[in-house]
Amino acid sequence: MSPQPPAPVPQASVADRLPLLRRRAMLVRGVRGFFEARGYLEVETPFAVRTPGEEVHLHPFATKCLAPDGTSERLFLHTSPEFAMKRLVAATAQPVFQLARVWRNGEAGPLHAAEFTMLEWYRPGAGLAGLMDETEALLRALLPPMVERDGARCRIDAPFERLTLQEAFARHTGADLLATQEDAPALARQAGVRLRDGEGLRDREGRGETWEDLFFRLLLSHVEPQIGRQRPTFLTHWPAAQAALARRDPDDPRVALRFELYACGLELANAFDELTDPAEQRARFLHDRARRAALPPPVPGWTVGEWPMDEALLAALQQMPPCSGIALGFDRLVMLATGAARINDILWLGGAR
Template sequence: MTAFRQTAIRSNLMRRARIINDIRTFFNRSGFLEIETPVRIPAPAPEAHIDAQESGAWFLHTSPELCMKRLLAAGYEKIFQICRCCRQGERGGRHLPEMTLVEWYVAGLDYLFLMHQCEALIQFVADGLELNRMLTYQGQAVDLTPPWDRMTVAEAFQRFGGMAVQTALEKGCFDEVMGLAIEPQLGLTRPLFLYDYPASCGALARLNPDNPDVAERFELYIAGLELCNAFTELTDPVEQRIRFEKEQRDRKAAGKRVYPVAEPFLQALTHMPPAAGNALGIDRLVMLFCDAATIDAVVAFTPEEL
């Protein structure tokens, strides 16, 4: 009899289905409208470190962000989407070139509100799995009881990185220090929101009006695993265009493809209200709740099996 990998992970896939159902229930009960936007788009957001998968002359979206913000501009106030997203070159124990995200936006609120909402969402999922607010991941016990810890990026670099964040930026080693020295130390006993990233690390985020050196952005870490990326959204079309142009220059300098301009998105920003948005990786959330060491253990098919 043929041995199927999928047979061995059946319990994980069953738990995955339950988690996705609970995520949908959470947003439905919170008054959000579930929407769908096209997966294939003519122009992705030109972020220097994210490469979109080409699909003919267009691209598979790396995130539904641009289309969802256009819905905010059209008057939708609370929206969410569970969808597949694609990014070239992302493959490893925690990465897939095709992933599942839940992305949501709220008008009139900021990234601090989203921290509380993110707590509530994950606690709702944990309660549905009857975990009693205690999670064990790869031998590490994590207490999910709120409020969760918060730490600025500047504090994290001083405490775990051995240097100031500005020094890391000047030396061009920000991502390396973050990935190797800082991230493995985050959220080990309690979930942790890492927030206030350097302004250069938030291409679509609003700068903090009291400290324009930082962007109003956070990421959530549980047991050293990054789960989400959230912003108070930039709504100034002029500033957004300037940032996109910088990202395009960075892509060109790195020998990467320069993307077409997302003109309908930039035009819609003129009408977009103040808002905040969050993208949370469902695959990684399932990894946590299944105590799975690799992302392969929580997906029905890996790229290598196709």
């Protein structure tokens, strides 16, 4: 017999959850007021797109756009508005923000929904330090001075911690992260763990746990549970292999100018000092496509396949000014503000499950 999907967790009625939902509406107004006061322009970008994103481990929803003449075009619900918003920054050189609905197939749980709200903003001329300052100001404007979750009491009114991944791994695993880049056995030895070699970890080429696999295992098991507990933590300067759409640090090419934000055990945001070199970005996209193709499908029979390269984005990068941008999970921010235990508690009609 095929495994049965897990039963959905019963959700309280809209009436019972109305105090949480009213707080959500207040936070939406607060976000708009914060960014409008800082000169940002609120924008809207298409949700159904030809290229949903290039992140290796995200799975999009696919659909078709039917034309009156009977032809059709395959489209996807975007996993982030990032590509479209960068095109707008390139076209206008304006700071922009958006509260966007985004879709990520296969995501469900207390902290995940397949459809959720992403707050993204991009500021030309800002570096990561300035973006961290602005993110701190946003959280202080929207959240109470102290938030609590899962036994952690996190002070929003205290200066946020800024910790490099190199420092975090040294502190919580004992490993020299940058010296062991792409050397999984060395990272495992220094962290005092064994490399896994289970069948479920093997990719289509038969390889077991890679350096990237181990990096994320240690991040999830050793680092993330220890940070952002007493005050929010910016985890900065990611290994170059995890640069995604971020610039490499000109002072240390081993790392990328990227940060993630954690508070009370929740990962809240991911930010880049944006890469504006179209040739390098194309090479990274091609590399990510090859990595994605080597992975086993998320479920048997998964056949979404590839999509066109976003040539409009790559062309726009040539005109985009120096810029930093950030994606913040708005629903998780609402969870912190309200004390809600599950993401479905603060969605108006709940998620798909």
